[in-house]
Amino acid sequence: MMSDRNLSPELLEQELASLRQEVATLKTEKAAFEVQQKLLENLVDLEHSSAQGEVLQASLQATLDLVTALTDAEKGSLFLLEASGKVVDAILSRAEVTPKQRAKLIGNVLDRGLAGWVCDRREIGLISDTEHDTRWLTLPDQPYTVRSALAVPIQRGEQLLGILTLLHPEPDHFSPELARQIDLTTNRLGLVLENARLYFQLRQYSAALDNELETGRQIQIDFLPDRVYQPPNWELAACFHPAKQVAGDFYDTFPLGNYVGLAIADVCDKGVGAAFFMALMRSLIRVFSGQTQLDGLSIVTGEDRQLLPKLSSQTQALQAVELTNQYVAQNHWKLSMFATMFFGVLDPATGLLTYINGGHEPLFLVNNSGIKQTLNPTGPAVGMMPNMKFGIAQVQFESGDILLGYTDGVTEGKNTDGELFTPQxxxxxLEHPAKSAGELLTRIETKLFDHIDRAIQFDDITMLAVQRL
Amino acid sequence: MAFTAISEINDDIAKITLSGELDASTAPIFKEEVESIAGQDISKLVLLTEDLEYMSSAGLRVLIFSKQKMGADVQLYVVSPQEMVLDTLEKTGFHHSVTIVDEYAAVAR
Incomplete structure (x- = not known):
C-alpha cells in the first residue's frame, strides 16, 4: 500500500483534480437541489391559488420567471409543444412580448435554429457565443442582442413537452455547470407541464361536456309544461329540481277534451339516460292518451263498461299507461329502463279523478284536517315487463282538497349525516291546512331544502299539487 | 357501509350476496356480477339481501336486467330483504316477478 509520503507530484495532482471535480459536482448538485427546492415551493404556492382558470398560465409563467431569475438570464421563453412538434403556447419571461407577437409564435414548428436542434436531438443546447455557433439563427427583426443561449428540452418519458430557452446579451454567460443544473430541474418542469397539459385538456373537455349537458337541460325543460295548466276553479302547482343538469323526473298537466291529464313520474336512474326516457315516456303518455281520446278508441270492453259505467272516456285515456308499458318493455327491454308513474284524468266539473298509479310513491289527498286519502300503486312501474295489468282507481275531490304527488327525491332527500327526509x-x-296548492309546495320545498342543507342533492326532486277551489 | 356483491355457483344455483347501499353509483358492481354468471347453466338465481340496506331505482334496474338476462327458465329469488328494500320491490310491483323468501333453505328445497 502506498503511503502519503511516497506520493509523486503527478499522483498528488491527480488526487487534487479528482477532489476538485468532486467538489464541483457537489456544488452543482447543491445548486440544482436549491433550484428544485424553489420550484417545488413555487408549485406548492400554486396549488393554493384560488383562481383555477389561471392556474395553467400562472404556473408556467412563475416557473419560467423563477428559472430566468435563478440563472440571471436576461430573457427566457417556454414553448409548449404538441405531439406533432407544433407550438401550442408560448410563455415569455417578464411579459415583454405583445400578445400579437405571441400569437405569431403559436402554430409554428421549431425546426430551425437552436430550438430546432434541441427538438431534434432531445439534449441540452448550450451556445457560449452566438457569433461563433452555426446553430444560432439571428432573425432579421430581432429587437435585442443575444450572445449566450441555453435551450433545454422538457420531456416526460418519450414525449417532448416543451423547450425552455434562456438568453443573455454577453457571451459565456451560461456555464456547462449551470446547464447541468437546469437539466436536473427539467424533470420537475416536465411534471409541471404534463400536469398543466392534462389540466388544460380536462378543462376543455369538461367545458364541452358542460355545454352539451346545458343544451340537454334546456331541451328537457322544454318537455315540461312551460306553464302549468289551470282549469277554471282549480289551482295546479308544480316544482322540479334536477339533481344533475338533466333528470329522469317529470310532471305534466294538459287538457284532454273536457278533462285534464295529470302526470308525475320518476324514470329509474339519473342523468342523460334517464332524461331520454323521460322525454320518451312523457310523449307516449301525451300521444296515447290524446289519441285514444280523440279517436274514441274503445278499449274498454262491454264487461268493463258494466263494472265502471261512468268511466269510459277517462279509462280510455288511461290506456295510455298500458300502451306505454308495452311499447317500452317490447322496444327497449335491453336497457331495463322503467318509470314509476302516476297518471290521472281529472274531470274538473265534478272533481272526480280517475287514475293509475304505476308503482309510484303514494299520492296524498289532503284537506284541512290532514291526509284524507292515500293513492297507493294500482299496478307495477311502467316499462319493466310486457303484458302488465294496471288497475284503475278513483278519488273524489271536495272543495278545498289538495292532491299532492311527489317523487322519491323528496322522501329520500339526504342531509349531510345521510339521514333521509322520510315519508313520515x-x-x-300535511297535517296543517294549506292555503293553496302553491303554498303547500313551498312549505315542503322549504323544509326539504333545510333538511338537505349543504349535502349534495342526489336525486331529482319533483312535486305536483292540485287543488279544487 | 360500502356496497359489495359476491357471487358463487353451486350446481345449478347461482347466489349473489349483496350488502350495503345499492344505488346509481354501486349498481354497475352488481350488474357486473350478474353478467359474470349469465350464460352459465343455472336454474335459480338467488339474491341474498339480508345485509342490503338500501336499493334505489338504479338498483332495481339491475334486478330487472337480471330477470331479462337469465331468461324465463331461470327463477329469481330474493332472500330476506330488509323492510326498505322490500318496500321498493312492492311499491314498484316487481315483487310479482320474483320470489321473495325469508330464508335460503326455502330456495334449496
Missing part, C-alpha cells in the same frame, strides 16, 4: 316527515307537513 312529509306526512307531518
Amino acid at each position: 316527515r312529509l306526512r307531518s307537513l
